[in-house]
Amino acid sequence: MVDRGRSGNRRDWRTRLIQPEVEPPSDFVSLAPAVHRGSTVVFERLADVRDDWRSGRYTYGLYGTPTVLELGLRIADLEGARHSFVVPGGQAALVLVYLAFCTAGSHVLVPESAYGPNKELGPGLLQGLGISVETYPPMIGGDLAHLIRPETRLVWCESPGSITMEVQDVPAIVAAARAHGVPVALDNTYAAGILFDAFAAGVDVSVQALTKYVGGHSDLLLGTVSVRDEATYERVGSVNRLLGLAVSPDDCALALRGLETLAVRLDALERSTLIIAQWLKERPEVALVLHPAFPDCPGHEIWRNQFTGSASVFSIVFAEDWHARRVAGFVDALRLFRIGYSWGGTTSLVMAYPEDGSNSRSYGARLVRLNIGLEQTQDLIDDLKQALAS
CATH class of the missing domain: 3.40.640.10 (Type I PLP-dependent aspartate aminotransferase-like (Major domain))
Structure with missing residues (x-):
């Protein structure tokens, strides 16, 4: 049998699969951070x-x-x-x-x-x-x-x-x-x-x-x-x-990578969120808008003195005549706002909370949280408008 594993003084090809004898040039400079994967760290001595x-x-x-x-x-x-x-x-x-x-x-x-x-x-x-x-x-x-x-x-x-x-x-x-x-x-x-x-x-x-x-x-x-x-x-x-x-x-x-656009996203999210929150505040179906930048939000004065801006998430409390089924109907009627937990992404989200939940406080089942994403502000307002009408 011919031994095809070695060629001259070179190590066996199987070994070279694990420990290669060639290296790429080391002078690569990129704007993107390198991704270093690895569990084992090796030492020279x-x-x-x-x-x-x-x-x-x-x-x-x-x-x-x-x-x-x-x-x-x-x-x-x-x-x-x-x-x-x-x-x-x-x-x-x-x-x-x-x-x-x-x-x-x-x-x-x-x-x-x-x-x-x-x-x-x-x-x-x-x-x-x-x-x-x-x-x-x-x-x-x-x-x-x-x-x-x-x-x-x-x-x-x-x-x-x-x-x-x-x-x-x-x-x-x-x-x-x-x-x-x-x-x-x-x-x-x-x-x-x-x-x-x-x-x-x-x-x-x-x-x-x-x-x-x-x-x-x-x-x-x-x-x-x-x-x-x-x-x-x-x-x-x-x-x-x-x-x-x-x-x-x-x-x-x-x-x-997200850090590079964080400032731009936070600015855009704040602007859109304030416009939408103000629009909801003027709707007869909404009894209260819980947004730190609004004077009737608990702790607003603290926010004004200690924060440098507001973010994309806030809550609304529907009027007294809104019950759980009506709130659920509103949430289900939304098209651009997707039903889901979390916040801070590019997609607008909505979530309602049960009457017996630990965060419902005195609001019962009338509390709904919104996260504003990067969709066009007017499109989001139109979506809220049609859901309220439905």
């Missing part, structure tokens, strides 16, 4: 091996490739954070913060207006771990001090609330918590980490679902946990490493 996430050097793909770390650095730079950990989604970011600050016997305060799955963690996973979660009125401000116990280990804020849109007085809450040595975490997804300066307001941790505005196209799931200082970096980072919250570099590349 044994002495170079470092299994330490704090080292700032690449040790294992679980702790990030250049693509992942670039996204974290970019988010930290925008938010003014010490560091931003990139995790698989917004919910993963919330869980990471809970587990970094809480152990059995801990008490946590969460606003009633918070993202639903955040509140679901309390009677679910966290209760089983011996962690007690208590909800508080979102407009409580500095009076939160009365709810802090000796075992309180974390206070959450979300401003505005995901559905009912209350704008919280975050600096006042931070002051109340800091007087008792309790850290404050903020879900800053509505503001894309930009429209509200979380760290200037004193929070210790700022969480974002990059799925929303940073991704911007409804095609990725990512989150970040941005930390204020070195002590918080150590605390969150050590737990992040043990949880194995790896992310895809391909998703990170999409998020990096």
Whole structure:
């Protein structure tokens, strides 16, 4: 048998499939960030091996490739954070913060207006771990001090609330918590980490679902946990490493691309949303428009003083004579607004909430949340008009 594996001093072709002996030129420079995929990191010498996430050097793909770390650095730079950990989604970011600050016997305060799955963690996973979660009125401000116990280990804020849109007085809450040595975490997804300066307001941790505005196209799931200082970096980072919250570099590349158009998209979304919200405010079918830029939205004065803009998501409350079936008929009649959760993408969305839902408050089944996308504003108004007429 003829051995076709070798040619002169060259390694066997099968080996060269795994470890090639040729390389492309290394002077390629592109405007697009490179996508580095990989789990195993190799070292030139044994002495170079470092299994330490704090080292700032690449040790294992679980702790990030250049693509992942670039996204974290970019988010930290925008938010003014010490560091931003990139995790698989917004919910993963919330869980990471809970587990970094809480152990059995801990008490946590969460606003009633918070993202639903955040509140679901309390009677679910966290209760089983011996962690007690208590909800508080979102407009409580500095009076939160009365709810802090000796075992309180974390206070959450979300401003505005995901559905009912209350704008919280975050600096006042931070002051109340800091007087008792309790850290404050903020879900800053509505503001894309930009429209509200979380760290200037004193929070210790700022969480974002990059799925929303940073991704911007409804095609990725990512989150970040941005930390204020070195002590918080150590605390969150050590737990992040043990949880194995790896992310895809391909998703990170999409998020990096999304950052390039974030400013343009936020400006366009704000303009269109304000026009549509004002149009709805003048409709007789609508009793209330819950948009932070409107004076009758809870916490509007706080928003005006602390935010640099508004985003694409807001809610409406239909008039008293609207019942659940009528609301459902309106939602089903919409054509451009697609029925779905989330927000921040290019497509307009609508979602109604049940009367017994945790975010319905006193609005019953009359509450509907809208996310304005990048469709033409007048087309969206025409769609709302025909749905109301139907």
